Amino acid sequence: MTARTEAAQGRLPVAGAAEARRAAVRLVRQDGRPVVVMLALNGLAAAAGLGGPWLLGRIIDDVKHGAGTGRVDRLALGILCFALAQLLLGRFARYAGYRFGERTLARIREQFVERALALPASVAERAGTGDLLTRGTADVTTVGTTLRDAGPEVFVALVQVVFILGAMLAVSLPLGICGVLCLSGIWFAARWYLRRAHAGYLAEGAANSVLAEVLGSTAAGARTVEALGLQERRIAAAAEAIESCRTTRTHTLNLRTVLFPVVEFSYIAPVAVILLIGGALNSTGAVSGGAVIASALYFWKLAEPLDKILLWIDQLQGGNAAFARVEGVGRAVAPVAAGGGQPADGRIDVVGVRYAYQGERDVLHGVDLTVRPGERLAVVGPSGAGKSTLGRLLAGVEVPRTGRVTVGQVPVAELDPAQLRRHVVLVSQEHHVFLGSVRDNLRIAAPGATDQELHAALAAVDVDWVDELPDGLDTGLGAGGYRPDAQQSQQLALARVVLADPHTLILDEATSLLDPATARHTERSLAAVLKGRTVIAIAHRLHTAHDADRVAVMDGGRITELGSHDELLAADGGYAALWRSWHGA
Template structure:
């Protein structure tokens, strides 16, 4: 079963080590279960002649003994199945947990390229299939293989010549099972890929239904969806067809072998090399062989499908990870917020830098606005400050500490982000503000007051205990943004990053959010990505980025008087605003 493969099922075996005690008891029950088969076969060989002789006492004695052995066997089977189920499920849980932990450290650039629907399918359906295969391997396939060996041993002892003739069929059956299994694995990989694509399309469709309706594109989406499910059907049908074809092919060989044994057994009895007792035991053993062979065949197909699932799970491990924390990380406490960038260069593709030799200096408590066209490097600069990416040249200092020398979590406790598009997890409002941090109710309410959110939260049906629905759909955009501000300031960060947090709001909501931002910004170093230039006029510094370079800097008034790129951007936006109004 555990053949070398790209999936690497053997790599799961170390995860079973913490459960060796439970596994040992399970294996003991398995050995009792398997060991009962030779005894039952032996009793069957004695029972049939006793029936023919009409010896009632002997028949009843043999039946009673068989019932006792059978009862012990079934108790052992129950112990085997129940004891071995736990470790298999715990390994699956550990695998899923480890992969999700690893997923949280995948580089954001790589993560954005992955389909949410595909990842969801891998960590749910694929992980479940791996669990099922592991469970069946431990509690079903392994006992079936041991049963095969035990029964074949008895049959060799009864008549080694006849058994040797049967074993000549074994390579043919194994070859056919392997041949079908390899094709089943390929077909399963294709099928699972189609399911992942279908899950991705469903995620996009559900989130984008309002847009679909707005463009009257329902027919287009329906056609696309039906095309995806048809491809999925075809892929699944191929898998089912291969499995369905395997059963009659392998079964025909097994039946041919059975008839051959009957013919050879009759010849052996006629020649006097085998008596009726031996033949009865032998045929009983042959019947007992059928069930484990069927189990091994079916489970091998499922194992191949499980390998395809495990291979897809392991692909998550191959995604590039965030840079690790330095070995000798510098400990930091509460910082003031002095920020300095020295000749910082970075590119997602090193041959095409996004930021080029950027120098910036921001004093603690100052507000710096970043302006410039799309692609100028503003968001990339934020990703460097949060250490989602690491500078390739130069360095970034926070209170004199090089960011590359800090633990990522220590840094991110000092740097908070308010994104342009707020994301919240389902749960209470208080939980959305805490966001997994150990904060008291008083701290949560203080953060909400700073964000100008306390009044509207208390007006909700259950106040801070009000449950937010998926994507915060039961509160307004302005309210959601103020919750995001409260979430950002809860940890009292020294550096606050604002990605134009009001650009998608109406005037009334923007005023409420602006008040929350003003209160949240007090006493902190703030960097603002500004798309609407009217929002940055009061910044202490305005830096103009273009093609990854700082092309101008200064206050709003100074930059307007100087002319140049900033004034050009302002005048263009002012003209657009006049035209729109």
């Protein structure tokens, strides 16, 4: 299934195994030298850890052959030196590993934010805030734990396992082969687990996203839920999502209950087997007593790295699935980020457009419209006529099912988000105030704007309340600061539009939260500031249509009338009836 198809179905994509591996390789290459240092230190630490059992075997053989205490003391001092070297090398290896993990995690976080901001609005809306929020918090945290802790620990453990098995084969080939065969149980158990764990953790992450979406939407719409008596229905939806989370987590837990006991048995019981076989070989003179003890100690030392692998393998699988989900966000950006050409001008053409929301019938039926550069067009009509849907298509938020929407002869859908926002900006009645100062909220639209330009933008939309705040533009907004009401939030959004200065502005009930007199004054102020720009106003208040160059009347998903205010009144059609009704005539 393609990223576009997944996004159309309301799901953010998940990166495939090969795609996730390539992304991981790219991250490693960005820190090539530190990775080499980390590998070298880990290798040296693992090699130093082999010295103790080998020297202990030598001590046993030397004592058996009558060596003096001086030689034994020197060998014992060597054991201490090897242990100290392993401690220091291991410490620096882990330090290098943690630094690599934190730097890489910072890159992943920055990349995730960039991709999330570059997502087409329609993709983000269909996916819901729950999925995106879960990927940006829980999944990124899981990836961070994997990089910082699990990755380095498992790598060190694997190096130690390889070195220890190599040392066993060097000390005694028969006993070394016996030790390798004894580990076959771990291999089979791990293979069984790994085949099932990735899919299990992906399902668990998806269930967490659904639960976050259900809880978040219920909390956000609590008043609506209460007003419409939907409590039982929302409780049932939450219970279903919780049950899905419980089921997926129980599945991954069951996988661990199979893996852990098998591994636990597989690295303890073989020690007894090696001692029994080694004793038999020693009795025939095939293997020395020191070699038997050294081999048994080497295998016993396998318990520590295998314990670490056992401890972190579950985290690795969770991290692998989380990384696939985090990396998958990029797949939703890729189809749009390919980009189209550069628009020749600001002319917008809508040709034969039909559009249907997912799983529903068409809400637009063969719409044709041309908006000339610099024109002020009002789109009016009864509720449900398709006005807002047309606005979203014009702004590139949605893509038509058939037909095309172009700006300057370039399909809007082919413009990358940065290009699109320079040409077309949609302002609806839904506004957001970000945590930060008034200045921060305004500079989102123009990062390099001076204070003089910020004040000019505020004045353009009749904002005078900012000057009355304790710290003016530096006043913090949101939790712990000044909380603007709905009207003030809408004014801030309009001021951002002035700063963004697009050549086409689409106002979808953008002044609906202002009182009628203020709304009309604000719209006229905007028109003066944006003189020469194209303004498409979708509104129920018909004074907007009166001030426009042309009026498009929509009904039943079609444009039924198109002309100036006076022309449509003279035609005495649907617009004239709306005008008379609005004036109470």
